Amino acid sequence: MTSQLIKCIGLLSLLMASPVVSADKQNVIVIMADDLGYADVGCYGCKDIPTPNIDQLAAEGVRFTSAYVTGNMCGPSRAGFLTGRHQSTFGYYQNVSQPFDPAQGLPRIKTIASLLQQQGYVTGGVGKWHMGTADTQHPNAMGFDDWFGFLGGGLMYFPLDHPSYNGRFNPLKKPANHRDLQHTMPVIHNKKPVKWDQYLTRELTDAGVAFVERNQEQPFFLFMSYNAPHLDLEAPAETIAKFPEGAMTKVPGVKSSARSIYGAMVYEMDQGIGNLLAKVAELGLDEETVVWFLSDHGGMKRTSDNRPLRGSKGNSYEGGLRVPMIVKWPGVTPAGAVLDSPVTSLDIGATLIANAGGDREAEGLQGEDLRGYLSGQDTEAPHQVLYWHTGSYSAPAGAMREGDFKLLHGKEKLELYNLNDDVGETTNLAAAQPEKVQAMLTRWREWAKGAKPELWKKSRGSFQYADYEWLKGSQHYRAKTE
Numbered sequence: 001m002t003s004q005l006i007k008c009i010g011l012l013s014l015l016m017a018s019p020v021v022s023a024d025k026q027n028v029i030v031i032m033a034d035d036l037g038y039a040d041v042g043c044y045g046c047k048d049i050p051t052p053n054i055d056q057l058a059a060e061g062v063r064f065t066s067a068y069v070t071g072n073m074c075g076p077s078r079a080g081f082l083t084g085r086h087q088s089t090f091g092y093y094q095n096v097s098q099p100f101d102p103a104q105g106l107p108r109i110k111t112i113a114s115l116l117q118q119q120g121y122v123t124g125g126v127g128k129w130h131m132g133t134a135d136t137q138h139p140n141a142m143g144f145d146d147w148f149g150f151l152g153g154g155l156m157y158f159p160l161d162h163p164s165y166n167g168r169f170n171p172l173k174k175p176a177n178h179r180d181l182q183h184t185m186p187v188i189h190n191k192k193p194v195k196w197d198q199y200l201t202r203e204l205t206d207a208g209v210a211f212v213e214r215n216q217e218q219p220f221f222l223f224m225s226y227n228a229p230h231l232d233l234e235a236p237a238e239t240i241a242k243f244p245e246g247a248m249t250k251v252p253g254v255k256s257s258a259r260s261i262y263g264a265m266v267y268e269m270d271q272g273i274g275n276l277l278a279k280v281a282e283l284g285l286d287e288e289t290v291v292w293f294l295s296d297h298g299g300m301k302r303t304s305d306n307r308p309l310r311g312s313k314g315n316s317y318e319g320g321l322r323v324p325m326i327v328k329w330p331g332v333t334p335a336g337a338v339l340d341s342p343v344t345s346l347d348i349g350a351t352l353i354a355n356a357g358g359d360r361e362a363e364g365l366q367g368e369d370l371r372g373y374l375s376g377q378d379t380e381a382p383h384q385v386l387y388w389h390t391g392s393y394s395a396p397a398g399a400m401r402e403g404d405f406k407l408l409h410g411k412e413k414l415e416l417y418n419l420n421d422d423v424g425e426t427t428n429l430a431a432a433q434p435e436k437v438q439a440m441l442t443r444w445r446e447w448a449k450g451a452k453p454e455l456w457k458k459s460r461g462s463f464q465y466a467d468y469e470w471l472k473g474s475q476h477y478r479a480k481t482e
Helices: 003-017 052-060 074-083 112-118 178-182 200-214 256-282 346-356 371-375 434-450
Strands: 027-033 062-068 122-128 146-150 220-225 289-295 322-328 337-339 385-389 398-402 405-409 414-418
Touching: 027 256, 052 256, 052 289, 052 322, 074 112, 074 346, 112 122, 112 220, 112 346, 122 200, 146 200, 200 220, 200 256, 256 289, 289 346, 346 371, 385 434, 398 434, 405 434, 414 434
Parallel strands: 027 220, 027 289, 062 337, 122 146, 122 220
Antiparallel strands: 062 322, 289 322, 385 398, 398 405, 405 414
């Protein structure tokens, strides 16, 4: 064998062992809002909260009218999105309630970030994690090269010593309830605590901008995971002043005072999105950057407008599962198009991995590659049927959409709706169409055989402290005792 041939074989082996980045790999930004109502974005009909930057994204890309997430609560929905799999297939049915319990959160599993790493992307995340705090669950261990944010399910929007809190969190009363535990953990950059002093949404935006600036010379994936407009209701006073209570839309069950602050929070997030996308354009990256926007589930009953949909966060009516979703993909999406066929958040990961050169089916991703549908080359609906597992392994419950029909089932009640005729789910057709109900229920039960037992039970004792290095300096840190 000649030395030249040996060199060629060695080079080929190196190329096969390392991720190969093609020149046409697009950057990807996925922006996820938290608890955003279906009708709380201008391009979805909102009148009282201006969202010019999200609306511009829709004007330059495509907007979905029947986009769904995989769960009606933060944790399960985000677990589905991040892994590209129905979360019931690995036993994730509920929110993390004890953030320092190592049993709660994601198991060892590939994420779309780790799959994009394999394709040569640098991966970053900003904001809310909510997938556990153990070392094996830290974003850096789950596919993110760079992470700036917090590992709980939310965070107070100002530093804990802010005068408006009147010392409520210094010190935090122990034992603390799960919300106070979640919402008072430190902001971290990878595994180091970060001092911050501005409104949280602005802080997260600055971190997203910095990530793009640092990584502009290589293909990047950025998961921009805002916690706005999730509770607590907090915003800068000058922003709240832009939303006087008397000018807010009257939403049944929503106090005008809550709607005012909520409007300010959505507006601040939209401004942040505008700043992030302006930086992308300034760096000359807008024609090679794909941008997705969605909410993690429906809006809360006490703050949001999900109309004309029924329900809200926490239930399986359309208002809990159907979300605003937009994608701008230069060279793929026709500007201003509206797509009505059902899609799901699982499709985002499947599409991105397929486009990056990965094998979505071999990796076990359960969404569809939407590129043909997005471009208009494919007119067939990406999905004939969608499934949700919204109960638990021991108490199965769920929903299913097949064409225009949607079935919901729980412990006793069965509901059937024709969404084409009745998007507000006002007329239960179950009694009138029992054969349809049974056929769909049988199909759902067959699909649900793929569910796995719960990763954790709701109560596993009290976990008020942990010894992670990134907790040092916070009141949640406690060193291990021998």
